[in-house]
Amino acid sequence: MSRPFLEYLVRTRTLAQGNITLLDNCAVRxxxxxxxxxxxxxxxxxxxxxxxxxxxxxxxxxxxxxxRGSRTPQWLAELGYTAPAESEVxxxxxxxxxxxxxxxxxxxxxDWILITPEAPRxxxxxxxxxIEGDRWIVSMGxxxxxxxxxxxxxxxxxxxxxxxxxxxxxxxxxxxxxxxYPHKFNSSLRxxxxxxxxxxxxxxxxxxxVCSFNPTYGQGMTSAAMQAAALDDLLAQxxxxxxxxxxxFFKRAAKIIDIPWQLAVGEDFRYPQTTGPKPAGxxxxxxxxxxxxxxxxxxxxxxxxxxxxMNLMAPPPSLMTPGxxxxxxxxxxxxxxxxxxxxxxxxxxVD
Numbered sequence: 001m002s003r004p005f006l007e008y009l010v011r012t013r014t015l016a017q018g019n020i021t022l023l024d025n026c027a028v029r030x031x032x033x034x035x036x037x038x039x040x041x042x043x044x045x046x047x048x049x050x051x052x053x054x055x056x057x058x059x060x061x062x063x064x065x066x067x068r069g070s071r072t073p074q075w076l077a078e079l080g081y082t083a084p085a086e087s088e089v090x091x092x093x094x095x096x097x098x099x100x101x102x103x104x105x106x107x108x109x110x111d112w113i114l115i116t117p118e119a120p121r122x123x124x125x126x127x128x129x130x131i132e133g134d135r136w137i138v139s140m141g142x143x144x145x146x147x148x149x150x151x152x153x154x155x156x157x158x159x160x161x162x163x164x165x166x167x168x169x170x171x172x173x174x175x176x177x178x179x180x181y182p183h184k185f186n187s188s189l190r191x192x193x194x195x196x197x198x199x200x201x202x203x204x205x206x207x208x209x210v211c212s213f214n215p216t217y218g219q220g221m222t223s224a225a226m227q228a229a230a231l232d233d234l235l236a237q238x239x240x241x242x243x244x245x246x247x248x249f250f251k252r253a254a255k256i257i258d259i260p261w262q263l264a265v266g267e268d269f270r271y272p273q274t275t276g277p278k279p280a281g282x283x284x285x286x287x288x289x290x291x292x293x294x295x296x297x298x299x300x301x302x303x304x305x306x307x308x309x310m311n312l313m314a315p316p317p318s319l320m321t322p323g324x325x326x327x328x329x330x331x332x333x334x335x336x337x338x339x340x341x342x343x344x345x346x347x348x349x350v351d
Contacts, residue, residue, distance in 0.1 A: 040203035070209035089276035090187040095141025096148040100174040119270035144273040150180045194254040219260040295331035
């Protein structure tokens, strides 16, 4: 499904709940606190539909889900608290997206294609997925500034440079329904709220406001959903008791974030142009992950296992069981033999 359709479904199902109220077209201007600044008791909300009227909205618990642009670090500093330390990994990723008409009768109409680069030699990636309304969504881009152009002809030529011709072959025959829309992502950003020793009561931060990942791995919404589920479990375990909840929640959220952060940052550090705090042992791990990537070309079981890990459905150690490591080794040995055979055949043809 497309992102707007997914967001429409989430919004519709959320508002169907009887205890949910939506205040639309509003902006939070500041936090409302007790006189000693130890507790957040509400927020000041500007209503943009009524000449900028400002009202205070109070609650027992305020959760900041405002995304990467969260102002919580600034608000904490203004209240005399320490802003969280940050980890930033610069990747300079950029991609572009275009929608095409899809013929449901085509043999490949329900297939999807994802092309990932063999880093650091290759930097470009691409994906083609069937979505609602009998359409294809195509996204292509690259790391380290190797971004896709936004003019239709340049976008098509970019598709032609992919290691496989599938996306290009579809694009050159199909009817384009939209312009080419770009998206730039300079860096992954993690705010370490779990390391703070002081934090106001009645307040939490969740989702991209805590950690925003390189979007090419598709882990941000999953991570946010897992954090929300962790908060739900914590509230149920405590019977709704909110005293002292922040340090407990932030530690649980950090454990959830650790895995996708290690995966995303580890992948990004396969490129020498990536800068920022580099996790220990990432080079050794990336050598094994590169072997896993190669193995996925010929072993569907390895491909399924890798997809589960990247989509947070299985922990990374599942790729390192003795059985899985044996499959990776066998697949790489088979690929080496195939390359050697092709090289010998080419040498004979030249002779």
